[in-house]
Amino acid sequence: MTFVATSIAEVRAAVDDWRGQKDIIGLVPTMGALHAGHGALIDAARRECQRVVVSVFVNPTQFNQRQDFDLYPRALSSDIEFCQQRGADLVFAPSVSAMYPHAMRAFVEVERLTDHLCGKFRPGHFRGVTTVVAKLFHIVEPHRAYFGRKDAQQRAVIRRMVADLHFPVEIEGIETVREPDGLALSSRNQRLGPQERSVAPALYRALCRAAEMIRSGVSDPEGIRRAAIAGLTRLPEFRIEYFEIVDPEDLQPMAEVKTPALVAAAAWLGQTRLIDNVLVLTPRPGL
Numbered sequence: 001m002t003f004v005a006t007s008i009a010e011v012r013a014a015v016d017d018w019r020g021q022k023d024i025i026g027l028v029p030t031m032g033a034l035h036a037g038h039g040a041l042i043d044a045a046r047r048e049c050q051r052v053v054v055s056v057f058v059n060p061t062q063f064n065q066r067q068d069f070d071l072y073p074r075a076l077s078s079d080i081e082f083c084q085q086r087g088a089d090l091v092f093a094p095s096v097s098a099m100y101p102h103a104m105r106a107f108v109e110v111e112r113l114t115d116h117l118c119g120k121f122r123p124g125h126f127r128g129v130t131t132v133v134a135k136l137f138h139i140v141e142p143h144r145a146y147f148g149r150k151d152a153q154q155r156a157v158i159r160r161m162v163a164d165l166h167f168p169v170e171i172e173g174i175e176t177v178r179e180p181d182g183l184a185l186s187s188r189n190q191r192l193g194p195q196e197r198s199v200a201p202a203l204y205r206a207l208c209r210a211a212e213m214i215r216s217g218v219s220d221p222e223g224i225r226r227a228a229i230a231g232l233t234r235l236p237e238f239r240i241e242y243f244e245i246v247d248p249e250d251l252q253p254m255a256e257v258k259t260p261a262l263v264a265a266a267a268w269l270g271q272t273r274l275i276d277n278v279l280v281l282t283p284r285p286g287l
């Protein structure tokens with residue numbers, strides 16, 4: 001039975017009870033319009049924790065464009081059903097006024113790790129993310145929290161927040177779930193037109209091409225970048241926002257590429273912004 005809570009008090013009452021029973025609590029923070037990518041996070045939490053909380057909250061403070069916030073898909077009743085089917089114990093779906101009852105004067109900000117990739121193009125985005133995730137951690141007090149590797153920068157930034165501010169929570173990372181043609185599942189994919197959808201997997205192909213070059217020992221970031229994005233730049237539908245090779249921990253660009261390396265990209269297809277990344281852990285054996 002999945003309980004749906006809209007107030008912070010209801011969540012606190014439930015988790016206090018579970019903590020009293022010494023249950024391990026897992027939190028899966030989401031913005032809803034749930035798909036199999038979110039499902040993989042909920043399934044991992046279900047396997048590893050006695051209690052699973054899924055938060056569904058389209059957080060206005062992490063959107064740097066009002067239109068993107070307004071257009072973000074919302075599907076609460078099917079999300080609740082989705083969580084029920086996957087055996088979540090609690091869905092926390094607060095209103096904006098429940099999460100932000102008055103003007104905010106306190107924020108959480110992670111420096112340096114937010115200077116590149118999405119941080120460079122979405123001013124204020126990560127401050128919105130870290131602040132809302134810190135709130136959720138204080139409300140739910142989970143032992144573990146589950147994040148997708150699709151949002152690699154988000155996960156690295158949250159890991160750093162947790163480490164630097166001593167949050168007593170383990171941050172887990174779940175592999176990106178993809179469509180059969182390679183496109184990473186995203187709530188935003190619903191907004192792609194048929195032509196955009198048909199070319200969308202080219203983003204992942206470009207990342208894989210870069211990863212392959214890194215694995216084979218190519219170390220010049222500009223050379224890798226140019227070769228990798230050649231396929232994308234030929235497609236008129238795509239507008240590349242960034243395509244960078246960075247250190248996976250501090251997210252700084254590498255002057256000379258060595259493993260481990262994170263290749264991450266964002267690109268616009270019409271009105272829809274897609275992000276994706278590939279982590280290259282080791283060179284090809286024999287190199």
Ligand code: AMP
Pocket residue numbers: 029030031032036037038040041146147148149150151174175176177178184185186187
């Ligand atoms: P969102 O609702 O897009 O904010 O995502 C909520 C969580 O689900 C984040 O930790 C995402 O990284 C994760 N997530 C989103 N899409 C995927 C995917 N395709 N595979 C794995 N995790 C995902």
